[in-house]
Amino acid sequence: MNNGYQEYLYVIHFQGCTWQNDNMVFMALSLRLLFSEQVEYSILAISAVVFLAALGFLIWQIYRYCTQFRVLQRADGQPAKRGGFQNGKQAMNKVQYEELSHRLSPGSSCTNLGSNLDLASLEDLEEEHIQGSLRFSLFYDQLQSKMVVTVLDAQDLAVRDFSHSVDPFVWVRLMWAEREDKEKNSMRCLLHEWQTRIVKNSCCPVFGDQFSCILAEDEVSRVTVRFEVRDFDKYSRHGVLGETRASLNTLKISYPLELRQDLQVPRKDIVGEALLSLKYMPTSQRLEVGVLKIHTVCYHNKTERALYARTIVTCNQSRLRHQRTTQKKRREVTVFNEVMTFVLPDQQIKECSIEVSVYEIQPSKKSSKNLIGHIQVKKNKTGENEHWKQMMQSLRQPVANWHLIYI
Template sequence: MVTLTDFPAPMEPFSAAWELRMPFPEIVKYLMLAISITLLLLALGMLAWQTYRCCTHSHTRYTQQDTVNNNLMYSVENSSTAGNYSGILSTKMIAANAEACRLSRCFSLASFPSSASSQSDGEMGEKAGTSRKVDGSLRFSVFFDQQQAKLVVTVLQAEGLFQDTRRQSLQPFVKIRLLVAKSAVNMEEFDYDEREATPPVLWTVLQEWKTRVVKGSCNPLFGDQFTCILWEEEDLLHHINLRMEVRDYDKYSRHTVLGEVRVPLRRLHSSYPLELQETLQTPQKDLVGKLLLSLKFLPTSQRLEVGLLKIRTVLTQSCSNEALYARITIQCNQSKLPYQKTYAVPRCSLTVFNEVLIFSLPESPMEQCKVLVYVYKTHTSKKSAKHLIGQSIVGKDKSLEDEHWSLMMRSVRQPVAKWHSLLV
């Protein structure tokens, strides 16, 4: 006979195991559950808030862009309502002007006006002041001591100099050159054009000086005095021009020429101290020689071969122990290639180099390319600082192309030689 009985004993281990898994009172269990639910709700709320902000921000941004575009289009169509958006337009105009100023400073090296000022030691990036108004005057004194054959030049003061609004303050100084005209020069050797009414005057730099830099003044006081002994010829004084350039100093040697003063000493009775005040004029260049340059373009390898063949200058007594060398650089499409130098050759009336320098040009089309040749002098007997004799520029611009450059492009892979003026 089968009997049905209860089995309470097996249930006891299960309850014991449950008690082992949750050894907490009921109040603690419900409290933990409430905290978990609260944290979950808080996280869900934060997620919903961030989603709402993201959606509303995107909608507001697109709405503002559409509104600005509609307003700008409406301001173009109806000029009478342009005042409502003057703030936006003025901001864009200021930004455009700032960008234009930045680009003009970056591209200042690529512009070479015909009347640009000369460049001296280390002044490879000197800027000319011919594209703006020239203001101011220069006060100086000149005296020639006939007994000692000594010329004394004293720079006193510059007045009313032009203040560029893009710069905080001026730092003016004066560079002085004594230029001697040599009348006994055969101009046929310098490729003189007979169609010109008068042959060009060939100059040579006899002496050059610099005054001290006066910071932060449009009316600087200098008071610097310079002397030079003139023993060569009795009438040498009548062939000397005094050229004084007022420049704005730049720590990167890109000095801006503010104006210049030229005084022929033959017109002055300088046997006693004579004080003058002259108005600054637009800087001009002087012919100091000729150089024979060869150009050869290789389109396949995109190379340009620049050959410096000869340099013809006027010799003086002080040029006996001098040597010449050239520094050549190329600016192509607003980029400046590394310069190269020739060897130093002892100076004579016709200095022969016959040296070719090779430059690799960028592959992009050459809209603008210029070859800049700077000729320096140095002493062979002793170590001395270099001095710039003159410079010459050959090449093409967007609107103007040099004749030598045109001949080179028509005679590809063939060297083309031509004389060029050496200016200072």
């Protein structure tokens, strides 16, 4: 200290820099972390694990992108737009499609009512996978003209291979036949459908759900009750465990009748037919799917109903965006004469399927939508639908055929 002035010496070390009495002196210091070898090896191991996890996640994302969103190349070498779909409905060539619509009518000699291949493509169950039985009760109250269906229980249902469990529920449908006969292929109409509650993890579920509807006595003999046992799946399509049917024309249900029946391989019911046209233009790589007419069985009902059709094109297990027709008032033969256009390069046309779903709605209720049935036209490695073959033989020209609608 000089002249009563105290000189303070501050020495501060920070990131290799030294300050001394306001004079900055830079020094090259090497910082070392003094850790034990065990801590150093632990940090190194954690860093390696994090790096490998990040690398694995990156590889998985690249794999998902490559498998789900394949980049398609056009003929000129330019990449096609993902989804392969043209927005908006294109106006139909009225001369072409209305001539086809008038020339082909239900029951005409040109009608192609599909084949067993259409139905077989919808069946994905084998006989050995079906097991178990279903117990139910049927009763018709003549005084109130009420049909009562009670689903009681099921036994010995099959379990899923990967989880060894099953979450069953029952889908009940009342199918009304157009004619009172014993033909399995007669056209039917869906009157009512209900779903029981889901019983979690049970091969022998007890339901006890009861459903009822108003049904005229003279119509009872034309009704078949279809019970379809399904396995609930939250993230995918519900599995089908089997079905059983009860034809009311052979049963006496003036008193509650309890039955137990073994489950069988599900079969589809014919609920109508649709006149579809297909046209493929290889130069512009467009597929046109025309919905011309839909013929369904109309059960006498005072409520006004409307129909519309939704078309989905699936190629190489990749679903393209769908289109739907406008709503038309439901009649015995509902006329649409509308076409939907999809961009479909030659690479995709090699394995492709067209699914047309027909829905019924009540214009007075916005959320009332009931599925009438499905139509499927496809071409794959094992074979092709006759309609698809005719389309490929008559390029740039619309080819119309009738197809059965199944549910």
